[in-house]
Amino acid sequence: MRFTPSIDAKKPILHDASAKVHVKFGDDANTTANTVSSDTKPTSPLTSKSTSTTTVNKKRSSDQAEINDKTNNKIHKKQKAEKDTTTLSKKPKATPIGIPGKNTTQKTTPNGANKNGRSKGGKYKAVVKPKLTEEEIKEKVKKIREKKKQRKLAKKVVDGVKVAVPTLRLNPDTLKQKIPLSSIRDFIVNCVTEAAPPSWATITHRAAIKHTVVLFVHGLDITSFGIPEHRNNTPHYVEAKAFDAISTSMGKSAMPFFTHCFSHMMISKITGGNGKVFSAVSELLQCPVGKNEYERKKKDSIERVKAFENNMNEFYMLTLDEMKALGYPIPTFLDPESKLNDDWKETRAVKEPIPKKRLIAIDCEMVETSEGKALARVTLVNEDGNKLLDEYVKPAEPILDYLTQYSGITPEIMKNATCSLRRAQKHVRKYVDHNVILVGHGLENDLRALKLAHPYCADTSILYDSFKGKPFKPALRHLSRNLLKRVIQHESKVGHDSAEDARAALDLFTLKVKKGPDFGRFGRGTELVSDRLHKYNPPKSSILLEASATPNGVYAASHSLAYHHYDNEEALVEHAIEAVKTHDFVFTQFDTLRPSSLKKKKESNDNIEMAPTVVSTEISGNYEEAAKMTRFDSYFQQMYNAFPSGTMVLVLGGLGNVPRYHELYKRFRICQGLDDPPANSDPIEPWTGTDQKRLEGYGAKARLGAVFATIKQ
Structure with a gap:
């Protein structure tokens, strides 16, 4: 049998520990309720659970009084008191926990707040979202519309169905410095995997890129595309359409197909300092260990x-x-x-x-x-x-x-x-x-x-x-x-x-x-980009092809990078076309434009001595250099036309053609004891501060290289 308390209360007095006031049941209950409603909080659960018909009617009458009271009084304190009164008849609830962002319009996390939205002091803070100016809003809207436009345009119809195709849009205006090779390396990884892209390039439908090819051309110099020989105040990029207006641009005349495929020539900067220049190939193929x-x-x-x-x-x-x-x-x-x-x-x-x-x-x-x-x-x-x-x-x-x-x-x-x-x-x-x-x-x-x-x-x-x-x-x-x-x-x-x-x-x-184990080690160390790509899920395949005098045993020993060496560029071109079909990342090295490559090839290739018909009379004085550039243009055209659609193609030049730098650096290494002097050579003059300044000046110029990028459509 359920216990029911008596409805005939004889004016008992209950002590509410939280309110510290006396509550009476009887004729003066309404008066007491009004008193409690204005000064106290909800009573204990025991009082709210003691229910009966009489009690309920009395509570309803008190609720009506409260509603009338609310209507007549609009003071903030009174409203709060009336709200507390309505909770008297309800079951007490646990104290609600604050939720960041609830009942607020701000959705940003405060500065210094952790991932749960709490600030360092432990309290939630609503941060006012920075207001954008009218110009900033217009610029933001413009970028969004441009992005949507590019996605719409980056589609072609195949058998009546629209298919997404990758497109590349260079943003050279965002460059605040010459592009470091580490940024180009990250761009290569982005093309092959899903890494974050750099700010200077936007790829639409990146997942549609199936192959990435890098042509590293030793001797491809920025001075062939309009940059002055002194290399002072070199811009961060040059638009391809400006090649025609530059009288010293031999590249446009000697490599018409090559220059037609690209919209910009961006300027890269090889890592170095104090007159030293690091290997560009090593920097491109290496990345820090994760x-x-x-x-x-x-x-x-x-x-x-x-x-x-x-x-x-x-x-x-x-x-x-x-x-x-x-x-x-x-x-x-x-x-x-x-x-x-x-x-x-x-x-x-x-x-x-x-x-x-x-x-x-x-x-x-x-x-x-x-x-x-x-x-x-x-x-x-x-x-x-x-x-x-x-x-x-x-x-x-x-x-x-x-x-x-x-x-x-x-x-x-x-x-x-x-x-x-x-x-x-x-x-x-x-x-x-x-x-x-x-x-x-x-x-x-x-x-x-x-x-x-x-x-x-x-x-x-x-x-x-x-x-x-x-x-x-x-x-x-x-x-x-x-x-x-x-x-x-x-x-x-x-x-x-x-x-x-x-x-x-x-x-x-x-x-x-x-x-000990750390002796002779340099920091965290590096790993090959091919190793990084091989760890990707699914693994990405890489291959390095080069034409040089001797094979490179360093890369040949890598288990994640397939390596092939060829005696001439013709074989390299042929195998590069085949390698793209079966590998995600293809890296090739050409010696065609290297200053000494023409002399090395004369014995094995008689066609090199034939005058190229595409070389104009304006550059006939630089016939040897123009002939080499024309040869590479034909190699590039043969490869580019054979590459599958959706192939990312990057062409990079190596160390700049600064002869004085190479002479000084060789002497520097001998003077520092890093290399031995040639046998039966004249005594080497001591290294001076003036020599060091000259070396640093020439080295800074030699570190500037050319970068071209496009996607084969």
Whole structure:
């Protein structure tokens, strides 16, 4: 049975703890209610739950009185009191929590507020949205309308259906400085993935871009497109239509198709300072390691240090994944699925492993044979620097080039060599077993020359960073000069001393163990753009194609970047057209316009000496340069016409053609001890402050390059 309180109250007095007033039930209830309504807050839940017909009627009458009271009194305090009175008959509720933005028109977050809308003091603050001027409003509306217009125009009809096509609109007016190559690199990543675009370019329907091609043309100089030779007060960009009005614009006459494809030539700036200019190609193909990736590697390194704190020699050994990525021969001891050719050998396992492995350094010298490079000398050095083995090896194939300037090998030495490759393998395996850590610089090359696989390797070219960043590796002679204060591989000497190189590698390894993991590292480090693209979901494919005198082994060793080298530009053009069809990002290097490229190609290509018919008589005085530009124009036309629709095409020039800069910089490096003077050369004059100022002035001009961008429609 439910309990019901009596309706015949005999004027009991209830004490409201919150209001501190007396509440009576009876004939004077209306008077009491009015008193409470003006001075108190809602009573306790017990009073509101005691309900009956009489009580309800009385409350209704009080409500009517309250309504009349509200109508007659418009004072703010009275309204608030009446509002409190109406809550007497309601069940008390929890105190409402303030919600940022509720009942307010402001939707912006206060300055200094966190993501929940609270300010630093813990209270919510409504920030007044900055008012735009009439001109700013018009400009904003104009941009919105222009963006909508571009999206409408960026469509074509295919089989009666409108299809979105990518379009590029350059905004050179927004440039406040020359475009840094890092911004161009970010633009490339934006074209391939979904990164944020730069302010100087707007892409409509970016997702419709299927391929991105970069043509890096060494020797493509801004002075060929109207910029004065002195390069003073160079603008941030030049419109293509202005090429006709510039009398010194050889590019317009020699490259008519090329200049027709672009709307602007923007000016880039290669990183550098104090007279130094960094590699433009490296800057374009490298990007800083992401914060998450850096933190992950740092965490892994800390865990490995703890695991090897009692034996740091093994901490610096290459892991299996690193060996695979660097192209090392993998022994079956580490990977049972690894397969080696029949003429390859593996180092011997041991019955009783020792707690701390011995250190042995190795260095090999090679010669060029009819089957490629072959082993000609192998040297082993122990921890004390003493020679364990120094043997000249006679290749089985005929020798085409002794590479004397690098190897020190001469025909006379090879006449007396009797050791075969198989015997050399046997000699090395006698000293190197699984109780040995093999130390070397670029050790994978030595092991491949020996056709030998070893599981425990330490590579000083990986333990130290190059100032150029990855994938470049530091030169052994530079590390020796800067860290060991020892000069090796002197240019005045003929060839390298393999024992000297092996000792240097061993000393660099022990120095690393002594100084710690961060010694010889530069900050967070860099990674290849191709590595960044390969991590994208889905992964993006990259390829680098170049025509040069010698292959670039640095990029050839990258696992995320396919690499191909060609002897001439004709083959490069042909393969670039095919590569675009199967890769998301294609990077090509042309030497066509490099000052020395014409002389190199004359022997293998007789067509270069033919006078180009498109060169006007106004530039006949610069026939050699005009001929090279005309050749590149034909290459570009052939590629551009074959590229699929929706291909982003960027053309960049490298270091500016400033001959005085190259002369001064070469002398600067010799004076600073960074390079050795040429053999039998005249004494080099000391470097002065005047020379430094001249170098910086010429360097600033040489850092300016040309940038062209368009989308193939």
